Amino acid sequence: MLIRIKAIDTVFFRDGKPFNMGSENVADGIFPPLPSAIYGALRSAYFGQRPELLHDLIKDGSLNSVEDPSANLKINGIVLVIKNTLCIPAPLDLVFEKEKSINLRKKEKRNKSYQAVCLKPTTNDSMKSSVPTEYILSYNKMIQSIADGFISDMNLSNYINEDCEQLKVSLLSDYVSSEARIGIARDYDTRSAKESMLYLINMNRTNDVSLLVDFEGIDIPEKGILKLGGEGKATVYKKTSDKFYLEQPEIDGDYFKICLITPAVFENGWLPDFIDKINLTGYIGNTKVKVLSAATGKPLAVGGYDQNLNQPKPMKRAVPAGSVYYMKIEEGTKEEVIKCFHNRSIMENKLGKEGFGLSYIAKWGGDFEELKE
Template sequence: MLEIEALDTLFFRDGKSFAKGEDTWANSNFPPSPAVFYGALRSVYFSNHMESFAKAQLPDDPTAALIINGLFMKLGQDICFPMPLDCVTPKKSRNSKACLLSLIKNDGVNSSPMSFLLQPKNQEEVEQDLEGYLDSVTFKEYLNSGAEEFYYKKLSDYIHNEPKIGITRSKQTHSSQEHMLYRVDMRRMDKASFVVGYTGISLPQEGFIKLGGEGKGAICKPISMRPIPAPQSESKRFKLYLATPAIYGKGWIPQWMDQNTLEGVYQGIHVKMLAAAVGRPVFIGGFDMKQKRPKPMQKAVPAGSVYYFEIIEGQWEEVIQSFHGKNISDNLAEQGFGLAYMGEIR
C-alpha cells in the first residue's frame, strides 16, 4: 500500500473535448479514475528501468503483471469510501447524516424491471450527496447493516478549487495568441491524500511520482491498512458495493448477467439482481504515452453504486471468495476498476 500526497494543485481532465482555439474551459474529474494510478505506477517503474521502456505494451512488458487492488481517499486521518448510493440525505438537511434506503417489493405500478425498489422510509424528499465519504469504521457498519443512519465526511472540506487561467503564447514571438485563452479546473488537497494498493511489480517504497495533467509532483510513502472484513450471515440476499468505477459490457449491467431475467452465473455462483442504486455514468479516457494519442473513451458505472442480489445457487462463503475485495469490472479490472465489497441486507 502506498500513500500519495500531492505537493501542488492537481488536474485530472474529464472526457469532454478541450481543443486549442475551440474550447476554453477544461473540467476536472475528481477523484481520478484508477487508470490514472495504474499509468503513474507504470511510469515510476519505467523511470527506474529505462532500458525496458521499449517493451511497454508488448508481450514481454515487465509491468504486465501489475494489478491495482485498492484505491481509496484518505481524508484527515481516516481512509474513506465513496458514499453508497443506497444512502441518501433529507433534501433540506444541513448536517452530514445519511439514511439507508429500504428494500420494498415492486407491486408492478412502477415501470422498473426490478422485483424490488429502494425507497426512503418516510417518503420524504431526499438527495444523494455525491461528495460524501464514509470512514472505514462507518463503512464496516454499513456493510454489516449495523445502523440505518451514518455520519459522513464531505470531500469539499478537504479538496478545494483553484482554477488556473492562462493563454497560449507563440513559439516564435512569445506573444499571446488570439482565441487561446483557457481555464483549467485545478484542485488542491488539504489534509487529504490517495491510498493505492498494488501487486505485480517492484517499486521504491518512498519517492516522488507525477500525477495528472502538467505532471504535478507528489510524495509516495508506505502505509498500512487493515482489510475490510466481509459480514457473516446465513441469508440468501446480499449487496455489492463498488468502491471504484466499473466498466461493464452491458452498460450498467455486468456482461455475465442476462438483461431480461436479471440472472447470471459468476464463478459458479447463480444470482438474481433484485434492485440497484446506480449513478450517472462517468467517462474513462486517458492518454497513451507510447503511442502519443488519446485512449478510446469508455462509459463506467460510478463508484458508490450498489447492487442487491439473491443467491439462487451457491453459499455465502463462496460469494465472499468471488466478490469481496475483488475487482469485478468486465474491462480493465487489472487497473483497479470495479473494486467490490459485499454487504448484508437488513
C-alpha cells in the same frame, strides 16, 4: 506494496467533457483520480528507475506486451485517507433526509460528518426508474442524494453488517477545494500567445487528504515523487504500514449487496458483464444470482492517452464509484459470492488490473420498504 500519495500543490484530473479549441474552453477537474491515472503514474515511477529498459521496449514495439515487466502491475486497492482516517466513496443507496440536510450541515459543520439514511427496495407501482429492475429503491420521506460523500472505515463496517442507524457521511468538498487557473496556449516557434486559445481549468487543492494504494507486480523505491494528473503535477509517496481491512460480512439467507469502491466499465452499461441484460441473472462460478435493484448514479466518462500508439484512448462510460447492486442467490452458495467479489475487482480484464471495479460485499437481509400513504 502499500503506499500513501499526497499532493504538494494543486492537482488536476480531467473529466470526460470535450476540451477542444472552438468548442469548449473550460476544463473541470475530478477528485479522486481515476484508477488509470494512478496506474500510469506507478508505471512511470518504475521506468523512471529503468530508462534504458523503457527505451528498448519502445524501440522494439514491445511496450505493454508480455516482454514488458511493468505490464505485471496490478492495483488491489485505492482508498482515501482524510485526516488519517481511511475512507471510501459512500454507497449510493445512502441519502440525506431533505428536511434535515440544510440544518444538519449548519449544526455539524465543525465535525464535517452528516447523518445519512439507507434506501430500501420497494414494489410501489407509482414509481418509475430508468433501471429496469424488479424493485425501486425508495424511502418514506423526502430525500436528497449525496453528491460527493465518503464514509470512514468504521462507518463502512456498520454498513457492511447492515447496521445503518448511525451512519455518518463526510463530504469531499469540505476537504478538497477548487481553484480556477487561466492560461493561454503558446506558439512554440514564435514563443508568443496563440489567438483564440485562452482557457480555464479548475484545479483541486487537497486539505488533509491523501491516497492509499495497494499494488503488486512491480518494484519501485519506498519513497519518492510521482507525476500524477494533468500538467505533470508532482506528488510525494511513501511506503506505509497502514492497513485497509474490509470486514467480511455474514450473509443471512440468499440476499446481499455488491458495492463499488472504484468506477467500473461494463459492456452493457450499468449491468456487470456476468449478468444477462434480459433476465438480469448470471453466474458467479457455479452460483446463479439475480439483480433485484441498483443505485448506479450518473455515468462517468473514462478516457486517457495511449503512449504506445501516441493517440487518445476511446472514450468509455463507467458506472461510478459507490454504485450498489441488490442481489439474490438463486442457486449455489454465499461463500462463492464472497470469494469472487469481496475486496477484489468485479472486472476480469485489463481495466480490472488497473484498479477499476474494486468491490466489496455488504449484508442485506432481503427487507423491503413499506411506503406510507
